[in-house]
Structures are given as C-alpha cells and as structure tokens.
Amino acid sequence: MNFIESIISEVIEPKALEVDRYGKYPRAAMDALGKAGLLGLLSAKEVGGMGEGLRAASSIVEQVGAACGSTSMVLCMHYCGTAVIEQHGPRDIREAIAAGRHVTTLALSETGSRSHFWAPVSTALAVPDQDTVRLDAEKSWATSAGQADSYVWSSRPLATKGLSTLWLVPGNAEGLSFPVVFDGLGLRGNASSPIVARDVRVSRSAMIGKDGGGFDIMMNNVLPHFQVLGASCYLGIMEAVTRKAASHVAKTRLTHLGQSLSDLATTRAYLARMRIKTDMARGLLLDTLDAIESGRQDAQLRVLEVKAAVGELAPEVTELAMRVCGGAAFRKEVGIERHFRDARAVTVMSPTTDLLYDFIGKAMIGMPLFD
Incomplete structure (x- = not known):
C-alpha cells in the first residue's frame, strides 16, 4: 500500500491548509482514496475489497492524520461504519464501499444522551400496513454530516427490549436536515454537525443486526x-x-x-x-x-x-x-x-x-x- 504516500503528498497535504482555513470537506482526498481502493480497505475480498483488518486501517489513518486531521477523522469514521456494514449490511452497499464509490459514517451521539452514545433517545416506529419504519431523531454530532452516502444510525428498539437498534440510513433520505454548518476550533473540514430526522422513512430491511441488538x-x-x-x-x-x-x-x-x-x-x-x-x-x-x-x-x-x-x-x-x-x-x-x-x-x-x-x-x- 505504498500508494498512500503519493496520495498524501499529491492530494492530502497540498489541500490541508485550504481544508482547515475554509472548513472545506476533503472531497478530493476521499475521491483519491476511493480510486486507490483504500475506502474498501476493510471490505471483504469477495465484494472487491482489500480484506484487511484493524491494524492496516490504523496505519493508514495515522499516516493521513499526520498530513490532515480532518481527512483522517473522516476516514476513521468511514472505517468504523464500514466495519459494521461488513458484518451486517447489504451486499450492494458493501460492493459500493469496496469500489470506492460510497462513504459511510456513524450517527450515534444524540442531543438527549450526549456522550452516552450507546443510549439513544430517538425513536423508530413501524408504519402501519407498510414494510416501512419512521425514524425521528436529533443527532448531536456526526462526522461527514450532509456529505456521507450513508449513516450507521441508532434509535431506541422498534418492538423489543434493549437499549438500541441500528439502521443503515441513506445520506439523501427525505426528512434529514443539517441545521448547523460546522465552524469549529479544529478538525474544521470534517463536517461534524448535528443531524435532525423528521419522519425519515426506511425499509425494515435497513435494520442492522437484530432489533434491540444495537x-x-x-x-x-x-x-x-x-x-x-x-x-x-x-x-x-x-x-x-x-x-x-x-x-x-x-x-x-x-x-x-x-x-x-x-x-x-x-x-x-x-x-x-x-x-x-x-x-x-x-x-x-x-x-x-x-x-x-x-x-x-x-x-x-x-x-x-x-x-x-x-x-x-x-x-x-x-x-x-x-x-x-x-x-x-x-x-x-x-x-x-x-x-x-x-x-x-x-x-x-x-x-x-x-x-x-x-x-x-x-x-x-x-x-x-x-x-
């Protein structure tokens, strides 16, 4: 994976000052990482990925972090979401990640439970007579908010006991809004912003794992x-x-x-x-x-x-x-x-x-x- 060095020197480092100064999402860097196959680093070889593990991801994230913290955090969250999707997600999304066409992220932290990310207060409600679920939430921070192609999303369980259930929510789902543009002290390009969900409809098949198993x-x-x-x-x-x-x-x-x-x-x-x-x-x-x-x-x-x-x-x-x-x-x-x-x-x-x-x-x- 020596090509990571060329991506860093040719794309990530030259853009780092601009990403920071203007709070600009590192799209060029993510595109370059995708074309090199590095967005699919953790994706299984059976779906076209590299089939690497946490140690390899750690090395890549560290090298990128030395050049641009914002890009590194976006990549970190993408790998976190990918690890979940690889175990529980649909094959088409897994293939898209492996091909470098899909950036994912986590949307777990909420206004109501703050740093207790494991205990969402947002809801998932079954829509009567439909194979559809309604999600409502106020997520407090999500890296790549408004930029990611999907969110690994948490809610209270749909119909069983437990602390949470996870969902794979499309980034362009109707009902998602991003009320505050991130303008922070550091990591200024990581687009870490609140996400509000109002009557967001997803299929029951969007559930990641079991209901209550989040x-x-x-x-x-x-x-x-x-x-x-x-x-x-x-x-x-x-x-x-x-x-x-x-x-x-x-x-x-x-x-x-x-x-x-x-x-x-x-x-x-x-x-x-x-x-x-x-x-x-x-x-x-x-x-x-x-x-x-x-x-x-x-x-x-x-x-x-x-x-x-x-x-x-x-x-x-x-x-x-x-x-x-x-x-x-x-x-x-x-x-x-x-x-x-x-x-x-x-x-x-x-x-x-x-x-x-x-x-x-x-x-x-x-x-x-x-x-």
Missing part, C-alpha cells in the same frame, strides 16, 4: 474500531508536530549569538518530552492491536485505555510544539497551530476522556461498565 454491535464492533482508529488519527498529529518541531529547532539560528535553537538544553528537553510521549502513545496503540488480535484477556481494558491516553498526550505534545517553535508556530503555513487545534477534539469526542477514566476504574474493581 448495544452489542456498538460494544463489540464500533467501540474497538473507533477507539483504535481515533487514537491513530491523533497519534498521526502527534508524530507530525514532533517532527516539525525538531526540524524547526535544527534549522533556526540566533545569528547575533552564533547559535541555533538546538544549542539550548531546555529546548532539547522539550523535544525529548514530545518524542517520549509520542512513543508512549504508539507503544500502547500497538499493544492494544496485539491484545485484540490475540484475544488477550486485557483486550477490552486496552481498548478503553488507548484513546484515554492519547486524549491526554496529544494536547500535551502539540502544546509543547507551540512552545518550542514560538512565534513561527502561530503562522498558518507552518501547520503547528493547526495540529494544536485539531488535537483538542480528542478530549471531547465520545466516549470522552473523563468517561473513559470512569470505565477503566470500574473495570479495575470489577464493576459493570454500563449500569
């Missing part, structure tokens, strides 16, 4: 993919600022003193802290992948830990980069301040860092995570 899919499929791939996105940002800061220090001179910034022990210490924190995050991410792939007993704990750790480390590393690079870091074309802003989103994306700490603490003392 929680199990979220925990066993969505959560591991989102935690690992979200951490990968921000690890890419950490790696980018660490390298850029080191490059800036190495080449910047204090002419009047006949010195460079690299001659200052304090500056070198800051760089060392950035390198250590970035490598710590990478080590935990790789161990998390090992735990998942080998079915280790601590796999769930690692899944919880990896985004919580990156949620602390990414803001710290990018702040250190701003300090090391000084006034130069504030210039848009350098890219440091963009990475600094993008890294702030990791703490508030559900499950939030504070919520993850609670889950980890519960797991450590044997309490149920969700009660």
Whole structure:
C-alpha cells in the first residue's frame, strides 16, 4: 500500500491548509482514496475489497492524520461504519464501499444522551400496513454530516427490549436536515454537525443486526474500531508536530549569538518530552492491536485505555510544539497551530476522556461498565 504516500503528498497535504482555513470537506482526498481502493480497505475480498483488518486501517489513518486531521477523522469514521456494514449490511452497499464509490459514517451521539452514545433517545416506529419504519431523531454530532452516502444510525428498539437498534440510513433520505454548518476550533473540514430526522422513512430491511441488538454491535464492533482508529488519527498529529518541531529547532539560528535553537538544553528537553510521549502513545496503540488480535484477556481494558491516553498526550505534545517553535508556530503555513487545534477534539469526542477514566476504574474493581 505504498500508494498512500503519493496520495498524501499529491492530494492530502497540498489541500490541508485550504481544508482547515475554509472548513472545506476533503472531497478530493476521499475521491483519491476511493480510486486507490483504500475506502474498501476493510471490505471483504469477495465484494472487491482489500480484506484487511484493524491494524492496516490504523496505519493508514495515522499516516493521513499526520498530513490532515480532518481527512483522517473522516476516514476513521468511514472505517468504523464500514466495519459494521461488513458484518451486517447489504451486499450492494458493501460492493459500493469496496469500489470506492460510497462513504459511510456513524450517527450515534444524540442531543438527549450526549456522550452516552450507546443510549439513544430517538425513536423508530413501524408504519402501519407498510414494510416501512419512521425514524425521528436529533443527532448531536456526526462526522461527514450532509456529505456521507450513508449513516450507521441508532434509535431506541422498534418492538423489543434493549437499549438500541441500528439502521443503515441513506445520506439523501427525505426528512434529514443539517441545521448547523460546522465552524469549529479544529478538525474544521470534517463536517461534524448535528443531524435532525423528521419522519425519515426506511425499509425494515435497513435494520442492522437484530432489533434491540444495537448495544452489542456498538460494544463489540464500533467501540474497538473507533477507539483504535481515533487514537491513530491523533497519534498521526502527534508524530507530525514532533517532527516539525525538531526540524524547526535544527534549522533556526540566533545569528547575533552564533547559535541555533538546538544549542539550548531546555529546548532539547522539550523535544525529548514530545518524542517520549509520542512513543508512549504508539507503544500502547500497538499493544492494544496485539491484545485484540490475540484475544488477550486485557483486550477490552486496552481498548478503553488507548484513546484515554492519547486524549491526554496529544494536547500535551502539540502544546509543547507551540512552545518550542514560538512565534513561527502561530503562522498558518507552518501547520503547528493547526495540529494544536485539531488535537483538542480528542478530549471531547465520545466516549470522552473523563468517561473513559470512569470505565477503566470500574473495570479495575470489577464493576459493570454500563449500569
């Protein structure tokens, strides 16, 4: 998959400043990734995909994240949705994803339950005498809102017990609206906006998995993919600022003193802290992948830990980069301040860092995570 490097250098990096400055959805990047087959990275070979797993997706998301956080988050959410569709979705959509013609995403978080993404308050109601279901919702945040071809959508169960049911909702479904255009601090091109559903009609066949089975899919499929791939996105940002800061220090001179910034022990210490924190995050991410792939007993704990750790480390590393690079870091074309802003989103994306700490603490003392 060496062609990812050419896509990054020829499409993603040159567009990153524009994507950020104007809050522009990275359509060109997604088209290029689709043409290269990378939107179908997780799609089975039987439907024309690459048949790769979470480790490969993690690597791609990290590399893209180092170039453009917005594009990386869009790709992260596409892979999260694809992982669900691959297990439970219709073949035609699976084939479209594999062919690079279809971008999907998650639409789980809601105004009524906020960061508790696993507990929707929105409704699904059977339409009498029809093989149709009516969906009504106020989704609080969905990456690629108004841009994706489909949404992996949550609601309360249709006719059974359970916390949730999942649906595959077409991006152009009548009754969907997007009341607020995203204009945020960071990840400005990821189109993460609310979605309102008013009398959206879908076929019963749009149900993903079983009625009332959404929680199990979220925990066993969505959560591991989102935690690992979200951490990968921000690890890419950490790696980018660490390298850029080191490059800036190495080449910047204090002419009047006949010195460079690299001659200052304090500056070198800051760089060392950035390198250590970035490598710590990478080590935990790789161990998390090992735990998942080998079915280790601590796999769930690692899944919880990896985004919580990156949620602390990414803001710290990018702040250190701003300090090391000084006034130069504030210039848009350098890219440091963009990475600094993008890294702030990791703490508030559900499950939030504070919520993850609670889950980890519960797991450590044997309490149920969700009660």
